[in-house]
Amino acid sequence: MRTSRLLFLFLLLVPLSLQAASQGRRPSSTGRFSPELTRELDRLHKAALESTYAYSQLAHLTENIGPRLSGSSQAAAAVQYVAGELKRLGLEVRLEPVSVPHWVRGIESGEIVQFQGQASGITQKLVLTALGGSVATPLEGFSAEVAVVDDFDQLNRLGRTAISGKIVLFNAKFDKQMASQGLGLEAYEQSVVYRGGGPTQAARLGAVACLVRSVGSADYRLPHTGSTFYADDAPKIPAAAVTAEDADLIAHLAAQGPERIHLTLTPQTLSNEPSYNVIADLKGTTRPDQVLIVSGHLDSWDLGTGAIDDGAGVSAAMAAAQLIRALGLHPQRTIRVIAWMNEENGLAGARAYAADHSAELKNHVAAIESDLGAGHPTGILAHIDRPGLEVLQPLGEILKSSGAGSIRVTDGPVGADISPLDAAGVAGFSPLQDSRTYFNYHHTAADTLDKVSPRELAENCAVMALLAYTLANIPEPPQLKPAATAGH
């Protein structure tokens, strides 16, 4: 899951429940779906909750393949593996080319080499990791004095005199209380601005390197990586995330007197690599030209094995197709499984798809993406117009029995990869997941298979499969914009 303004979505959530939408009218629970569709969805629901298919796919992606950073051998292996699996399911599979960045992590080390009360021969080791896209220090590293700031305002108040020649630490604390109350994305958005923009802001004032406090809720000396974005018109300085504990240490010692850090980062940005979105169609019977996307992103960060971000999403998307096939169901519209490439550090896959398929987007009825882990889903988050909410009510009634019956409308895109489609007017959906622990592990070495509960992953598969099958079969799927003004 990536830094993006679109992640403000929870701030924008329309507090409009399904129940509220249908206030005053009490339609029979699934009355507006055909009896046949209702029966099929019930079968799909039961099968999805009992299925271990997605978990076995996730196990392979994480344990037999591993981290899948764009441009890596593992990402290439994952493309071949997912394509092969989807072919085995009988889908029409193609690989659509995407040129992706190829950034590789190198040595990364840091230590506090001068501080108040320092005894002879003692330094303090730091636990840190380079931010994605960071430039390198010299091979032997360098030392500089530290300036600690809480935010951009404080940085700018200090100004060039105080910042020039320094290693700047942005010590913005991730709001754990907020995350523990289910508002992890909000907490993330508050802090991630320093990871994204901190290096450039510090460099504009003459800083020689930038550290950020890890954007996440772990307190296990665990650094969180993620992309940083250099402005073209500012110097590019090496950038790393220190753990929460190390940020505390640096800040405490800086408050006591002058402090110097020696920093070594040797990542490399290599030439772009050819890669692919994996696209697999389960052709519609009566309206094959109309497309419904169900997706997750196949690339991951390099520290963990990309289980919650986003092996789970890809596996759930694959499972949607597998379950529909296994039950012998036939969608009227085409269900297109997409395993996106390069969500984490470029969004090249999503951009390429939107560009390559621009002429066909009017035939895209909706796009579903799962990219917030595999926590228990309480329902569906939708970027659709208000009337669409009522159309989906019977689906909410069916999903209610697995605790996933809430359908909430928001005002922005609900997934990074489907945001270019959203911009083109395609309705967007995602599972509405329990994300309370997501940012403990997100972008860390601890994003591993054990963080996914097989049961909860199956619940997410149920949401993805039933939503996809519904959107592929109901006469009038919800739209992003009112029909009169929509692009399609």
Next chain:
Amino acid sequence: MRTSRLLFLFLLLVPLSLQAASQGRRPSSTGRFSPELTRELDRLHKAALESTYAYSQLAHLTENIGPRLSGSSQAAAAVQYVAGELKRLGLEVRLEPVSVPHWVRGIESGEIVQFQGQASGITQKLVLTALGGSVATPLEGFSAEVAVVDDFDQLNRLGRTAISGKIVLFNAKFDKQMASQGLGLEAYEQSVVYRGGGPTQAARLGAVACLVRSVGSADYRLPHTGSTFYADDAPKIPAAAVTAEDADLIAHLAAQGPERIHLTLTPQTLSNEPSYNVIADLKGTTRPDQVLIVSGHLDSWDLGTGAIDDGAGVSAAMAAAQLIRALGLHPQRTIRVIAWMNEENGLAGARAYAADHSAELKNHVAAIESDLGAGHPTGILAHIDRPGLEVLQPLGEILKSSGAGSIRVTDGPVGADISPLDAAGVAGFSPLQDSRTYFNYHHTAADTLDKVSPRELAENCAVMALLAYTLANIPEPPQLKPAATAGH
């Protein structure tokens, strides 16, 4: 806190509360302490709960000094620092020599280089850390096939044919449920036998290296170090702890087919170093020859900064003396603060003290040690005889207001450093702490200052200070053995 059979203590807890001991009689709450002592303890209690002294000491030990493994520059700096602080308090301070091991961590890396379903060019990196005392691999490491076992029985059933030439992984899972219910020490004891004895057991069957699943409850890709013990009559093979996640990965892949790991560990065992127990006396007024020890251990593992293990214990012991001095109180017996050296990998300090002071141990009325972090104390754990429990009842009544009024008797020593004294018949005490999260951090890089709550540390200081002052002043302190048979 160290591996030791003595840690079975909770299994042996005499389920005898203070209330039960005094069943049928209802003495006035503090009726058996003199009014003066009661007033003094009340003042001490209030002062301890308001004091930030221990936390500031802990901050210095962890942040300005850092990890304090025996033989390191940091351990030497800590000795000087604590001695200086205790002198500043007006105590009679001396450094008593201890020869300590000097083991230094080197490069440590591992990767799975062959496994089922492996795509070209892909290996799986492991997160691991050398066990304390481990011998090294060659500088370039070596590769070998893996054998995964859950326990010693399974190892022995497999036998030499299956184990010879292999890297053995002991995959014993730490019982998190047990720990979360307050039985962390029991859970630890169940698993730590593989860390301590696994390498030797595996080597006896021809294994070339030994991995153990980290002994602890973290699931943040965090390896837990700790001592391993080589038998003299078995080959010494390199030994490391992998994280819980990596143990899962290795086990899952091993179940699918042959698996090879490349392991590199370059720790070194250097010559023993001279070091010291820091001993500081607050002389008793009327019975200065009678000694009451209040203590923690000054050395720590090298990955974290030794906050919960055991900077907190040392700081609380220092605070006991500081609080008594600050209030102008005068113990009748001598209160001896000890910062023990080398608890973690040798217990040399504790052994040296018991040997050097063997002739005086008959004058040691009791020894207090805190070495299970700084979680909220619910009271006191005591290795004393049953009648002693009643003697302490008034103290329990006073501590009750801060939630620390429970006094529990156990059948074995209550701290590693005071275990030689226990063996010599000296009554032993420790705070009875909330250890539910202790083994999340114990022996890891995440044992850092933020894991200690200032409020809870102050509560522990209250227990240590009031217990020390009580034992230094009541006419007949509880004894370890009935008076008739005790060594003193």
